[in-house]
Amino acid sequence: MDRFLGSKRSHGILLIEGEELNHLFAKRLKAGQELEVFVEGKLYLCTLEKLSRSYASCLIKREIENPTPLPMINLYQCVPVELKNMDLIVEKVSEVGAFKLTPVISDRSFQSKGVIEKKLERWKRIALASFKQCRRPKPLDIDQPIHLKDIRADAQLNLFLDSFEKERSIKDLNLNGIKTINLVVGPEGGFTSQESEFLKSLGFLPIRLYPYILRSETASILGVGLLMNLSILSLPTYQE
Template identity: 75%
Template sequence: MDRFLGSKKLYNTIVIEEEELNHIYAKRVKSGQKVEVFIEGRLYLCILEKLTKSYASCLIEKELDLSFPLPMIDLYQCVPVELKNMDLIVEKVSEVGAFKLVPVISSRSFQDIKVIKKKIERWERIALASFKQCKRPKPLQIGEPINLKDIKAQADLNLFLDSFEKERGIKDIKLDGVKTIQLLVGPEGGLTVKESEFLKSLGFLPLRLYPYVLKSETASILGVGMLMNLSSYSSATYQV
């Protein structure tokens, strides 16, 4: 079933306009067909009631359940020096199940926090497009950028990827009963020794993805995807 973004909600009707209306025409959705429409943080099953050149009106049939599979993974992503690579990271970690992405500034990452903040709106648009495509219950959240030195270990399980780690891989991580995970991924060139030691002091566990050294964007996608799929909670959900 196709999913669209609503422009405004009027009682039991949702109006779709502008770019989303173009998507309806591109998908060749016809009046009378059922569609999913997301608006104001809620997802609805609707019937496309009226389709014109300037708008579409959708009659709400029911509100859909919004529950996330566990564990809920917050990805703390050190911002790549090639800032455009964040577009791919946002799109793909949304698809593999991350709950939230927080841009992180580390010693080897992109440094200009003002530029990063200006990119958040773009990343939110990418997350919305991914949300429509992969049918996740809510769009990937994009957090405000944070300096690595200000990070805190707040989840049931706190991990960071380290290509120099020799003893611990994902198969060695105990995921039974883990509902929340913080996963930090470094930039190109990795974290410094000082940064790794700092994270360990907070309670973060170093973790290596085998068998080779991965690009930062590859590591993020693979790390989130494997943690989601190896978790015993993959069939459990959290109501949002």
């Protein structure tokens, strides 16, 4: 079933306008057909009631309450110096199941917090587009940027990727029953030794992805995807 972003809600009617309306026309939907519409943070099953050149009106049938798959992964992503590479990271970690993405400023990352903040709306739009395509229950949450020193090890399992780690890989982790994971991924060139020791002091476990040293964006996508797929949980889903 096709999914669209609504512009506003009025009682039991949702409106689709602007660029989303063009997408609806491209899908050749007709009045009376069912579709999913996301508006004001909620997803609805609707019937297309009226289609015009300026808007489409959709009659709400019911709210769709899909559970969020576990584990809930917060990806702390050190922002690449090539800032455009964050577009790919946002799109792909959304597809493989990250719950939240928090941009991080580290010694070797992109440094301007102000520039990063200006990119947040773009990344949120990319996350919404991915939400439509991969049929997540909710869009990837994009958080405000932070500095590495402000990271907290507040999940059940706290990890960071370290190319020089020799003792532990993802397959060595006990993921049974884990519902929340913080995963920290460094920038190009990795973490400095001081940063690595700082993360360890907070309680983050270093892990390595085998067999080769990966680019930061590849490591993020693979790391999140493996953690999602290798998790063996006592509860298969989690409903907010």
